[in-house]
Amino acid sequence: MSEKLVELCTKLQLPVTANSWSTVADQAAKNNIPYSAFLERLLEAELADKHLRSSQTLLKLSGFPFRKTLDEFQFEAQPTIDERRIRELMNLSFLESHENVLFLGPPGLGKTHLAISIGMEAISRGFKTYFISANDLVTQLRKADEDNRLERKIRTFMKPRILIIDEMGYLRLNTSSAHYLFQVISRRYERGSIILTSNKSFGEWGEILGDSVIATAILDRLLHHSRIFNLKGESYRLRERRLSSSTNA
Known part of the structure; x- marks a missing residue:
């Protein structure tokens, strides 16, 4: 039996x-x-x-370069961040309305940490999430285009419930690369949420994308349904270095 x-x-x-x-x-x-x-x-x-x-x-x-949770984030070190609004993101209600989440601010303030912590929560609830840097995204799309499989590659970026695009603006893109980025963002518009981190203000996107028209088109789709967080303050790494130096002095 x-x-x-x-x-x-x-x-x-x-x-x-x-x-x-x-x-x-x-x-x-x-x-x-x-x-x-x-x-x-x-x-x-x-x-x-x-x-x-x-x-x-x-x-x-998921492609996460590391794993971080919201409980590990040091809100006391970044007083300009509205903790209540950040914690509201963890209910993932923005997924139902296909809203985007944008974290803007200088390097070292925890933008990637916050993006990954939301992705970790989404995965814990069974939602497919994929993380990729903006540069790697356009590099993969360019390679796919050269191999005559661009459409298939774009479809892979449509599948995740959340697509996290990290480090937008750290490297300048040429016009053709900006077109690749536009295709992904345009296709996900009102279909799937994007979490994006950038060290550049929206006014600088025309410069980093090499084309103000494409920048406007991308921002139009990203910002239409979005929650925006502007982070300000001192870099974690610089703060820790400063505290370490003062301790050893």
């Missing part, structure tokens, strides 16, 4: 039930637990395991 149950569970891809049904059955018998409650326990354990494995897979495919 037990071998047959294990065989059936294996065929149905129920590994937790296959491994634990006997133990749960013994507990149910000792405590006179109803059959329905016994089955419920097995299914809950199976669902929890499936969710865990799914989250682990999504994390592996």
Whole structure:
């Protein structure tokens, strides 16, 4: 009987039930637990395991350069950030309305940390999330275009529920690269959320994209449904270096 149950569970891809049904059955018998409650326990354990494995897979495919949570963010070091508004993002309501989230500010203020922490929360709830720098994004699209598979590559950037584009503006793009970026943002417009980080103000985008017309078109789509956060203050790295220097002095 037990071998047959294990065989059936294996065929149905129920590994937790296959491994634990006997133990749960013994507990149910000792405590006179109803059959329905016994089955419920097995299914809950199976669902929890499936969710865990799914989250682990999504994390592996996310492209995150590191993993950070919001609890690790030092709000006290960045008093200009509205903590309440940031924490509201964690309910992920912006996904339902396909809103974008933009973090602007100088390097070292935690823009990427915040973007990844939202992505981590999304993955924990089963939403596919993908992280890529703006430069890598256009590089991959250019290579795909050269290989006559641009459309297929663009579709891969349409699949994630959240696309995180990091470091917009750290490197200047030429006009053709800006066109690639526009295609992704345009295709995701009102279809999927983008989280974008940039060290440049919107007024500088024409310069970093090499074309003010494309910059306007990109911003028009990004800003139409968006939540914008302007970060100001001292870089974490510079602050830690300064504190370290004063301690050692």
